Amino acid sequence: MFENSSLIVNLINKPGIMGYRLNVLLAILLCNSIWANDNKYHFFIDLNKAADHSLYVNLTPPAFQSDEVIYHMPAIVPGTYAIYDFGRFISNFTVTDNDGKEIPVERIDINSWKIPRAKSIAKIRYEVGDTWSSEIKEAFVFEPGGTNIEKDKNFVINTHGYFGYFEGYKQNSFELEFEKPQKFYGSTALIADKNTATNEQYTVNDYMRLVDSPIMFCVPDTTTLNIGGAKILISVYSSKKGNSSSVIAKNIEAVLKAQKDYLGGKLPIDKYAFIIYLYAGIPKSSSYGALEHSYSSFYVLPEMEATALARSVRDFAAHEFFHIITPLSIHSEEIGNFDYNNPKMSRHLWMYEGITEYFAGHAQVTQGLLKFEDYVDVLQKKIRGKESYNDTLPFTTMSLGCLDKYKDQYDNVYEKGALIGLCLDIKLRSLSAGQYGVQNMMNDLAKTYGKDKSFKDEELFMQIVMRTYPQIGEFLNTYVDGNKPLPLAEMLNKVGIDYKETGITHEVSPLGGITPAYDPTAGFFYIATESYKNINSFGKSIGLNVGDDLLKLNGKKLTIENVETVLGDYYSRVKEGDMLKLLVVRKDDKGKEHKIKLKTKIVAIDFPVNDVLTINKNPDEKQLALRQFWLGQRKF
Ligand SMILES: [Zn+2]
Secondary structure (H helix, E strand, O other), X not given: OHHHHHHHHHHHHOOOOOOOOXXXXXXOOOOOOOOOOOOOEEEEEEHHHOEOOEEEEEEEOOOOOOOOEXXXXXXXXXXXXXXXXXXXXXXXXXXXXXXXXXXXXXXXXXXXXXXXXXXXXXXXXXXXXXXXXXXXXXXXXXXXXXXXXXXXXXXXXXXXXXXXXXXXXXXXXXXXXXXXXXXXXXXXXXXXXXXXXXXXXXXXXXXXXXXXXXXXXXXXXXXXXXXXXXXXXXXXXXXXXXXXXXXXXXXXXXXXXHHHHHOOOOOOOOEEEEEEEEEOOOOOOOOOEEEEOOOEEEEEEEOOOHHHXXXXXXHHHHHHHHHHOOOOOXXXXXXXXXXXXXXXXXXXXXXXXXXXXXXXXXXHHHOOOOOHHXXXXXXXXXXXXXXXXXOOOOHHHHHHOOOXXXXXXXXXXXXXXXXXXXXXXXXXXXXXXXXXXXXXXXHHHHHHOEOXXXXXXXXXXXXXXXXXXXXXXXXXHHHHOOOOOOOHHHXXXXXXXXXXXXXXXXXXXXXXXXXXXXEOXXXXXXXXXXXXXXXXXXXXXXXXXXXXXXXXEOOEEOOOOOHHHHHHXXXXXXXXXXXXXXXXXXXXXXXXXXXXXXXXXXXXEEEEEEEEEEEOOOOOHHHHHHHHHHOXXXXX
């Protein structure tokens, strides 16, 4: 019971970031995409003819030069950091020639089909089973990277789950054609070649762009924003048919505008899509999250109230959107020419994910969406967050091994990765008397590299040093490529923030360290043994018992749909002297259920904390100047 509820515990502990995230390291065009080719793939799917959880893909392949070809489904796609073997979901693979005769095929591994008489192939047809409903337990595909086929309701076309490529023919262009039910609409960052009531067609330049472009078909709930010259599509699917896209749009508009200003007033894209599926109940992976792409991000989130949903999407959006800088515009060859069946990782996750996460917070404080005090809180959380990872493992080594050996360290990209960005920014600013920071560094790199031009993985540090200072090379070698923990105290001191490793705080602890668990079968929040793991003295005074079902908090019913709002509001507003009122159901010795009211007066308590940041209210002149440059309050 408790395993299934872990996501809720997670959700409560970290309002804002929900579950774990998948991240796409991605860039679009290949360095050698000058070999544009009119010799196209044509894929066709008739969504009207889908079965429950499966459908047929029809392929008219490009013309081949060789006598034999190999068709691959990808083993892995960028950003999932897991081998998913999408060939596992393919069956009934048939190939026919121009005379309609079947060509015998050999399946050489789970993802690959060897086809003879390649020059006479006319059609390929196969069945795709969706991953969301799959009974396969091992390497279950986390929903944001998987496929969903709900006849007449919703189709999640994460393209890599439906479409493969021929060896040696990844650079050809791909045409996608869908017959669709009336009223259905394909939400995607792609711009349609043709879009009628029952048919949609798209063309992409190569397999890379194809995999980078998810499409969701359903009756739409969409809103479009125009920001900095780009169209921003927000599309939501809910089986409950709400109208959440406009609420979400309203909530993310300010963040996107701040990002546009941070990027110099214009967005370097034409269209971006937030594609959101609201899952009724608990997904099979027991987690919610998102898969980010270059021009879109695809979310699987719980059904919840529109405002709470908007808050979650906004927190994701702040990060996802900055991927248009890196890796989209600045990336190494490993990313620029991703190998779908034998992937090689880059050593620079500190940049793709770390700098992106750093920008997500830094943009909000420099553009006035976040107060300095609150931003310092964000940094403090990240310092605490990195404590659960190996701090002496060089980040470049972790990055190279993030698929296997260091898989469990990957999520540190959002914690220590962002702090690398912070330290680098302050270091650059202190070397340049305030005028040059990480933003400038990324802009300078973007002048040399771009979405079509990759850097060599092992040369990045040198390239950065050439554009900055020798001391930056030393910094990168010591703290990113080396095993030394970041010099946080030293760097933060430069901008007048004091860092202490331990301290005591005196404040209210809203639920006394108790984390309610959720029982998805019964539909109740309850107190599990694990809920008490971090209980403190105030928590003990509340009077809850293991096994209690939580019905109401301060008069408000507690449900999976409103938990973020009810607990979120309580957490943000509670102060000393308030009352905490709980209504619980408790079984007596004979198993009889009783409703019990618990009432506790909120008191602040002392508790020890690690990693305490305090803003120095009287910084010296140098500290103040550097702080102002860093926060964008002073410019040259
Ligand atoms: Zn990311």
